[in-house]
Amino acid sequence: MRYEIMGPLRVVDGEEKSSIRARKIEVLLTVLLVRSDQVIPVDHLITEIWGEEPPRRVIAGLHVYISQIRKFLNRPDRDENPVLTRPPGYVLRLGSDELDIRHFERLVNDGRHHSRAHRYGQAAHSFESALALWRGPLLDDVCCGPILEGFQTWLYEARLECVEMLMDARLMLGRHRELVSDLYQLATEHPLREALHRQLMLALYRSGRRADALHVYQSARKTLNEELGLEPCRDLQALQQAILTSDDRLELPIPLPA
Incomplete structure (x- = not known):
């Protein structure tokens, strides 16, 4: 699988090219890719998505977005999803994937x-x-x-x-x-x-x-x-x-x- 962020976010898997239409989820995945293989604290992710005025239930919203990204990146031939929970936040492991x-x-x-x-x-x-x-x-x-x-x-x-x-x-x-x-x-x-x-x-x-x-x-x-x-x-x-x-x-x- 190949991730492309030198332009609008796109994920290429063989002949299939996928993108995310929901803006905040696209921002979240892009941030995870920019800092791939590094743990990004939750508060940093919140700032990237919502700026200085996050909504009241921001943690719940972030969890929902992470869940949707995991579903988007899930592949039946993989033992582990690339997006992992690692205190104090989350990390996207590239592994053998390309960026x-x-x-x-x-x-x-x-x-x-x-x-x-x-x-x-x-x-x-x-x-x-x-x-x-x-x-x-x-x-x-x-x-x-x-x-x-x-x-x-x-x-x-x-x-x-x-x-x-x-x-x-x-x-x-x-x-x-x-x-x-x-x-x-x-x-x-x-x-x-x-x-x-x-x-x-x-x-x-x-x-x-x-x-x-x-x-x-x-x-x-x-x-x-x-x-x-x-x-x-x-x-x-x-x-x-x-x-x-x-x-x-x-x-x-x-x-x-x-």
Whole structure:
């Protein structure tokens, strides 16, 4: 069985894909999966589901939701339900089941390893596979408690970092011309991510568009000044100077085996 939380919650068992329509039960199962193999205290679960204003019979309600999740996850070929009572709360044991976010982390780590070894083709494949697991916002981006809010923040940053590493790997493979439009879109959507501006500048420069690359720098500098009162980071400033002097080090290195 595979659990998927990189998007709306889904449980995949062979060819069958199941989801939970009841919002509070979906929140509860998602929290158990985010903290899988860890005991989550009852009061933490209550905060995740109901926020700071739980109903009067909240413990009884939580027990009902746990019972419904156990029924949802029960399989005739299993000796034990994955959701266990463990004082002071509950735990979901993954066992041999899969969780998409752990697969995502493995693929990202593989990509980093390939990049460090200059195997950029394999690195790009790992990063692409990791990003393919993303199916959309978790729980429509509306959460009550710190566990899911923290997970959403982590997932957002981890996905963006993966995108940036993928762009770096593709740049090293000489795919700068095909990256320009994607990097323009990414830099516009995330104007404070200096790495994306750096990648766009480099892709433009290698595509013979030095003036456009310098314009990207000025635009990024203006945004950083207006939004944060900051100058661009050293890497971005160094890249601007290198473009102004047509530094040979900006040219694509001799290709290495993928």
